[in-house]
Amino acid sequence: MSLNLHSVRVTFPDGDHRITALDDVTVTVRAGEMMLVTGPSGSGKSTLLAVAGALTEAGSGTVSVAGTPLAGLGRSQRDRLRRTRIGFVFQQANLLPSLTVTDQLLLIGHINGERPAASRDRARELLARVGLTAKEGRRPHQLSGGERQRVGIARALMGRPALLLVDEPTSALDHERGLQVMTMLAEVTAEQRTATVVVTHDLQYLPLADRVARMQDGRLTVEDPSRAVGRAQM
């Protein structure tokens, strides 16, 4: 299993009080499995990604990524884990404006200290996979929203992650492009054998998921996809 959370609780200070962002969350996502997490704003979806992505520490409970427990890891060990085992796809793609499409991917190889030739081969392969070979020299502002998200996916896969964390990938896309991106995520999850967690507001993509989970007030309820789809259609 590539992601395992057990009885995870996260709280944040809010004035004189503390708000509970994650409340006793237990979930496992296996390699090759894509789990969609839905829920209203402020329900704790982004916190779930932050904890799974070693960006925030759990207040209690255990989190492990690709068999590595996160508890007790220092900042540099967390950095290394994110570099080598975790891929992020962000809401707005979050591509660096000065980098071309190819460079967005090569940056990962550079950070990881890989040989440039090997990085270039891997980047070429991934850009072909997401259908952007013809646009490898373009910069983010020269791409459509869907293309930017596909670059984001390719970048996230560049380091051969065990865990792919995806934050609202379709929020800025129309239905057709959103469907393309979600379909691609489902495909690469199966091909690259990543454990993929996708946070989304959009219930129309539920059929693409292997599993569906719903966040509500920090609590996570894992549902059967068919039941979740049925509930969404009601």
Add this chain to the structure above:
Amino acid sequence: MFIAFRDLRYATGRFALVGSVITLMSLLVVLLSGLTAGLSAASVSAVSALPVGSVTFEQPADGSEIDFATSSLPVDTVARARALPEVTSVHPLGISTGRVTKDGRTSAATFIGTDTALLPEFRSGTAPGPGEVAPTAGLAAELGVTTGDRLTVGALALTVSGVTLDTSFSHLPVLYTGIADWQQLAHTSTITALGVDTSDRAAVDQALGTRTTSREDAFAGVGGYTSEQNSLDAMRWLLIGISALVVGSFFTVWTIQRRHDLAVVRAIGGTPGYLLRDALGQAAIVLLVGAALGAVAAIGLGALADGVVPFALTVGAVAQPLLIMFGLGLVGAAVAVRTVATVDPLTALGAS
């Protein structure tokens, strides 16, 4: 510096702007350095050319500093100094200013009377004997004289025995002569100072009741030298400080503008060290290119201005202020970009 190079290519306008500012700062700093060195040479090159380690002045009055213009020593000070065991060589120095004329052409000059051991290298002719003088090349050209010509100083007519390499004192070209002739020119029976080689300056001063300084410290005895150099140095340092602030300000704004991008790099595994190296490398490139362009422009302008203004550039005069400017600029940039190490990768997920 993966990101740094690409940022430089992408945001060309912004980096060109700050690079131009650094170029202009560096141009000014190097021009000022050249001017400082040029003015220094015009002021004290006759002193710096003296082949002795020390200069002995009359003991200044309380609260006063050494001054070639007011120093006056009896002639027998030379013999008294020679008798001291700490002294290996002693030469009289007479320094005064006046006008020198040749066929209606008049020029202001500094008259330096001394013995042959303290004269600079000769371009032509020989050291002046009694009734003879040796102008510097510049003064000779100004007056249109060569070896064998006669010059008039006041009521005295003197023969040019030779022409020396250029030196100047207090921004005036020098006319060298023997100490006896100098005393006639200056209407005095004393001398101004001594050029001395000694192992113990304090012992010399104790024995003679004088003030002995190193040759370099004796520059302060040239009227206006210290205040002139201090003013120019203050301007140079101010410019260097301003350029450090400009660089720091630019990189502060630049870092703030791309905080979100930096958070993304942190989120995908970039370490604070990786970001710092990248950001500092970028600052170093901007500084280096800007400063180098400024230096090249300054050297070119200096070459054009040579002869019109006192301007002297050496490798040290160019390299030293540029290195300081580069170092301080990098410190300014380091202070500005240090915050990249504290960027929270969580903000890449939209956290505030």
